[in-house]
Amino acid sequence: MKNLILSVVCGALLFAACNSTSNKNRENAEILYKPKYATSFYIEKNADEKLLHVFNPWQGAENMELIYHLYPREKEITAESLPMNYIPVPLQRVVCLSTTHIAYIDCVDETSTIFGVSGAGYVTNEKIQQNFTEGKVKDIGYETLLSYEVIAYMKPDVVFAYGVNGEMNAATNKLNEMGVRVVYLADYLEENILGKAEYMVAMSAFYNKENKAIEQFLEMAEEYEHIVQKVSETTDRPRVILNAPWRDTWYMPGEDNYMNKLLADAGAKVIGLHKGRNSSPISLEAAYTYALQADYWLHPNSMCVLKELEITDKRFAKIPAFLNRKVYNNTRRSTSEGGSDFWESGVVNPHMVLQDLVHIFHPEILPEHELVYYEQLK
Numbered sequence: 001m002k003n004l005i006l007s008v009v010c011g012a013l014l015f016a017a018c019n020s021t022s023n024k025n026r027e028n029a030e031i032l033y034k035p036k037y038a039t040s041f042y043i044e045k046n047a048d049e050k051l052l053h054v055f056n057p058w059q060g061a062e063n064m065e066l067i068y069h070l071y072p073r074e075k076e077i078t079a080e081s082l083p084m085n086y087i088p089v090p091l092q093r094v095v096c097l098s099t100t101h102i103a104y105i106d107c108v109d110e111t112s113t114i115f116g117v118s119g120a121g122y123v124t125n126e127k128i129q130q131n132f133t134e135g136k137v138k139d140i141g142y143e144t145l146l147s148y149e150v151i152a153y154m155k156p157d158v159v160f161a162y163g164v165n166g167e168m169n170a171a172t173n174k175l176n177e178m179g180v181r182v183v184y185l186a187d188y189l190e191e192n193i194l195g196k197a198e199y200m201v202a203m204s205a206f207y208n209k210e211n212k213a214i215e216q217f218l219e220m221a222e223e224y225e226h227i228v229q230k231v232s233e234t235t236d237r238p239r240v241i242l243n244a245p246w247r248d249t250w251y252m253p254g255e256d257n258y259m260n261k262l263l264a265d266a267g268a269k270v271i272g273l274h275k276g277r278n279s280s281p282i283s284l285e286a287a288y289t290y291a292l293q294a295d296y297w298l299h300p301n302s303m304c305v306l307k308e309l310e311i312t313d314k315r316f317a318k319i320p321a322f323l324n325r326k327v328y329n330n331t332r333r334s335t336s337e338g339g340s341d342f343w344e345s346g347v348v349n350p351h352m353v354l355q356d357l358v359h360i361f362h363p364e365i366l367p368e369h370e371l372v373y374y375e376q377l378k
Helices: 002-022 097-107 126-133 147-155 169-177 193-197 199-207 210-232 257-265 286-289 305-314 314-318 350-360
Strands: 031-035 039-044 047-054 063-071 086-089 093-094 112-118 158-161 182-184 239-242 249-252 281-282 296-300 325-330
Touching: 031 210, 039 199, 047 199, 086 199, 093 097, 097 112, 097 199, 112 126, 112 325, 147 169, 158 169, 169 182, 193 199, 193 210, 193 257, 193 350, 199 210, 210 350, 239 286, 249 286, 257 350, 281 350, 305 314, 305 350
Parallel strands: 063 086, 093 112, 093 158, 158 182, 239 296, 296 325
Antiparallel strands: 031 039, 039 047, 047 063, 249 281
């Protein structure tokens, strides 16, 4: 309890420091980028620096705002003399705690600046894998079990982090004490797949490549919306059951979850959903009842063949989607350790993810499409 209180207090001080510093000299700030889909960030311009605002960076956070000052690297200012929310740009050395951060950086062709990742075996990016093999990229561990010595040796400009219920606060404080700056991004909390993708613009600000990222994002969003319009012209809405048992528990997403909205855009209807956004457990009996009503079965954990499902529970072999071979998983592009590119480059290619799903549910709309992230279980 003592450690928990200390973590919360330190976290509160961190946010207060960021905001109190950032409220000074902002009278002339103007909006540089206001997202169309994302709700947890925007970018301002103030003289020769940019201000990245990030809101409520983890679940349960309320009325939190982090403001990062991105100032020109060529300024004759030593980073050590500035508050921890001042970041010299363009970045030269970074650590990524999420594969989505890798994808955003790759979008602006700056993968070479990544020197540390969390869980290298789960990363699908070929450049990162090659650099890891050659020793140019280090695996720095997971979340609260980070290898601080390795990070300190790298001397990164920034560690890009994500927060889960504020659990990273203690790690953030320790990194700050070491002189390592931490930037929280809230992309994983966005409730729209285009909002998640739009974070490529937030990341591009750290490399002074906003124009490139904005152009790329707008083209992608336009393609996505075009496909949604095509799907809206059909009235057929196949029913879908999601996920599979994990340690004897079946988790179902809430109706406000971005996955439900994505599948709705693809012209499908997810059954068995509950109120809210977060995933909640349901009994195997309830899940089996829902599955009997489903036309398709998606995301059965990491399973890639139907036999695995049958071994898990013999009843699954009697489910219509199983019998009709309409079981699909987002594991087509995976690593040997179980990492899926769906959760990496798929985040910055929502139009391609949507194309996969539309081809599965409505092949007549995109008959020539070949699956990129999804595969049919045999």
